[in-house]
Amino acid sequence: MVEARPRRTVRGSRTGRPVMALLDLLGRRWALRVIWELRDGWLTSRQLREACDDVSPTVLQSRLSELRAAGLIALEHRHGYALTPLGRDLLDSFLPLHDFAERWAAEALAEQG
Amino acid sequence: MVEARPRRTVRGSRTGRPVMALLDLLGRRWALRVIWELRDGWLTSRQLREACDDVSPTVLQSRLSELRAAGLIALEHRHGYALTPLGRDLLDSFLPLHDFAERWAAEALAEQG
DNA sequence: CGACTCCGCTATTGTTTGCGTAGCAATTGT
DNA sequence: ACAATTGCTACGCAAACAATAGCGGAGTCG
Numbered sequence A, B: 001m002v003e004a005r006p007r008r009t010v011r012g013s014r015t016g017r018p019v020m021a022l023l024d025l026l027g028r029r030w031a032l033r034v035i036w037e038l039r040d041g042w043l044t045s046r047q048l049r050e051a052c053d054d055v056s057p058t059v060l061q062s063r064l065s066e067l068r069a070a071g072l073i074a075l076e077h078r079h080g081y082a083l084t085p086l087g088r089d090l091l092d093s094f095l096p097l098h099d100f101a102e103r104w105a106a107e108a109l110a111e112q113g
Numbered sequence C: 001c002g003a004c005t006c007c008g009c010t011a012t013t014g015t016t017t018g019c020g021t022a023g024c025a026a027t028t029g030t
Numbered sequence D: 001a002c003a004a005t006t007g008c009t010a011c012g013c014a015a016a017c018a019a020t021a022g023c024g025g026a027g028t029c030g
Helices: A018-026 A031-040 A045-051 A057-069 A085-093 A096-112 B018-026 B031-040 B045-051 B057-069 B085-093 B096-112
Strands: A073-076 A080-083 B073-076 B080-083
Touching (some): A031 A080, A045 A057, A057 A073, B031 B085, B045 B080, B057 B073
């Protein structure tokens, strides 16, 4: 399993700069989506799988492990997964992305629907 | 080549919701990083390659094509690549990520340095 | 012209990652 | 005991990515 921790060498990020490690961690399949789907509270791994368009459990478990190792999400017995305070902090810092997506949609459709 | 446009079916995103298409587009290798590296202005494809830890040109060109098709970056003759106004808008909406990365680094090191 | 340089981009080959299905052990509820 | 659900894993296959080399085109300068 690949770990993504700041100040450590991470796949493709040889600088060790925190933002690079973060971009690397979040730039993996379903990573952003998983965090996004946890925005409203606890989800079991299978609910999470459903929410993510039935992503294959292999990749899901990889992302969950990575995000857990990074301290962004947590697993609690009989509850499932949820964002940690830190993870909530992360989600809040890219919540503007949602509004942007709407603008993006409007603009893209205006250009060549 | 895979296109990621809002209101269209995108890899893994069967909803067509803009934010899902965006998360899908940005959740590909080097996509976030490319946008990040263009934060200060024009970069030629080779400068961009260098900036992204010598990413292989195959993937870089894929991302550049996708991001260009999405209207987030633009290519100008003899100048190279740069963010479009829309792309700049996107970058601004996840600039908070940089500050978060620092907090994340601090916290992760505090827990188990 | 001809050689040189840098541009964006591609071909090829081998490895890594992700996908899809099935199923595991452990725990909980009936 | 039984079924159902939990988190998680094995396996075979397809897609994505990595690494190297090189293409054609456009400028530059002799």
